[in-house]
Amino acid sequence: MRCWNLPMGCMLSLGKNMVDRDLADPRIWIPVVGDCNLDPMGRITSTSAVKGTGSTTRGWSCCKNSCSWSNKAPVDSPVISCDNMDNLGANPARRDGCDSGGSSYACSDLSPWAKSNDLAYGFAGVNLVASNETAWCCSCYSLTFTSGPVNGKKMIVQVVNTGSDLADDQFDLAIPGGGQGATGGCAKQFGGPDVWGAEYGGISHREDCDTLPDPLKAGCYWRFDWFRNADNPTVSWEKVTCPQDLSFVSGCRRNDDPIPGQSTSTPPPTPTKSAPIASGTVAQGGQCGGRNYRGPTVCVTGTVCTFYTEDTYYCLPDPASTRSTPITTVPTPAATIGQPWDQCGGQGFTGPTKCKDSVCKSMDQWYWQCQPSSTYVPPASSTPPAVSSKPATQNPVWSFTRPHRTPPAQTPTRPSTQPPTSTKPNQPTGTIAQLYDQCGGMTYQGPTRCVQGLSCVYVDDYYSQCQRPSKRSPKFRKE
Template identity: 45%
Template sequence: MTVISLLCFLLPFLFPTLVHAQASGSGSTTRYWDCCKASCAWNGKAALASGSNPVTSCDISNDSLSNYNAVSYCASSAGTAYMCGSQTPWAVSSTLSYGFAATNIAGGTEASWCCACYQLTFTSGPVAGKQMIVQATNTGGDLGSNHQFDLAIPGGGFGIFNACTNQYPSTPAASWGAQYTGISSRDQCASLPTTLQAGCYWRFDWFLNADNPSVCFKQVSCPAALTAKSGCVRANDATNESPTGPSVVPTYAPTITNTSPSTSAGVGGTSATSTTTNAGSGGAGTPAAHYGQCGGTGYRGSTAVS
């Protein structure tokens, strides 16, 4: 058993007062993007903060719907509700991202996870040590009984439902990739609808095309940048659910370093040499050393940007 796996296992024993209140432990991830109205977008799924609404759904044109009882296209071909194209992942720093997920936590229900946020520390694959804070906007009824987070990533595969070919009729069905794994290369992102391309590129640039990495997770207060996109804030429960930080957090732009020579003519014909290399979104910075703590060494909270 690795150090990180052992610490994930010990979380409930290290913090016994939180065992029955605040979800934490080890789990796994998958990926999907089916364009369906999210399960947490229906009324009555969880206790919400005063003035809050369920997760926002969109119409076929990606405009927000105010009718939270609108039927999902995945439930009926006459349905008018879809997943909003803005609910995609993005990098906040070289080692932290925000996003959304369908969730299934053993011992819990939609009442306990809908619109809750979880800090994931990846413990395997090329993203080991990186962290992601996700808001649970959907329920993974087909994910099994283990702690699992099905990350919402455009081009990640439809799974058992598909509303994408109806919501985006100009995008050929083949452009979405395989049913359960989605597309297989970064250049295929360019074939997806424009509004979804940035989230697709995230998978290859920051997430390093990791294939279902394992995680250590714990429930945290949601960043306001996530609730601003979902429109959903839970009432206080095990966690103070008041959103933290700014409501707009820009996408992380990696530092550009100079390594590749290029030559241009200077004043008076003198040659001037400069070098430029773009660092990939996942390449700048170093993941938390040894990623021994589930919070991540040096982690400064859900809105920290390095």
């Protein structure tokens, strides 16, 4: 069979070969990439892996994302994953927490946020008919909503998951409280009361967000604020270069995706390579990977190559050798004093037990952590008491002890322990701040009053934000 006058990019099945006609010379047939569909008139049309129209859904399963596994795509590092207390640094090879015996989950950092009234950033799972997982993992797509209350608004999403159960050209937006699906992953990760709403679709009202674990609340509120509680709007979509904000938060950037504003003619500075100790292995604390890194990548026994930044991985103690507990991603080989958020004690721990500008607090029998306190003055000795070798009979109250990953030079719209850097000029003190605008903080000189119905909510010493009032939420306890 031969078909003529077809759109370039449409595949025709001629025996076992997938070919198309060269429009410059009808006698020549060439291999192409694409797919074939029929329109209502029975005519063949072509689909594309770079732009098209499609649909959306929402969900937040808490399960490990598909693109968090190694070797899924040509990227500098897999998408970040977290342990059951939402701490960064889970080994990419660690089993999905939604599977039996697994302990790796999606990080709350992958929640959506508003960049402006008409633009938002976020993450999604996809199924693109003319593409595949190798091509879409950590790729970015600009979505223009074409229906519902967000008609005309735009959202740029980075793909972090593969939706095997999605329809063709469907984007499943990662929205906390949007439905945990049949796996029940959020109940497995957080325990506590059932606050997750319907299996598909999730919670129904904004006040229901108040009952979610703290790190998921902001993304849940986003659904009812910026997203206007839109229910699966349609979109027109187009593949775009990933904004640095998205790739910074996810920890993943494709090797074929240029960094905006960076000339490819000037190579980036060569990172410092860790010296191998024997047979190409890297000592604990040494560098073992990262963008443009070309040194040894095999860590000594008992350590694992762990993500730290896009440019650096370090050989750190493998948390999987003990159990799933909060871990630090800051390399501190041969340290004599722990930094804030470092481990400082616990059964089997042999590192430093003194903390700098922080206090060593017990999380459970396996893990003590240096937690900052503005009023705490470290004594001469802050060694935690000995812990029992008996198995724990009760897990601790779930608590969130780290800030979200906030892109550099960006005023955060989510809690951060670092002073935010705002690119907005100082506003006259006589104006009134709008929803999600800054309204206070050290060195801040802008408006401190919020529009009626909003409250100026303290985030940290450097940042307060106009937010809608929220109710107090129940505590979560691992069961």
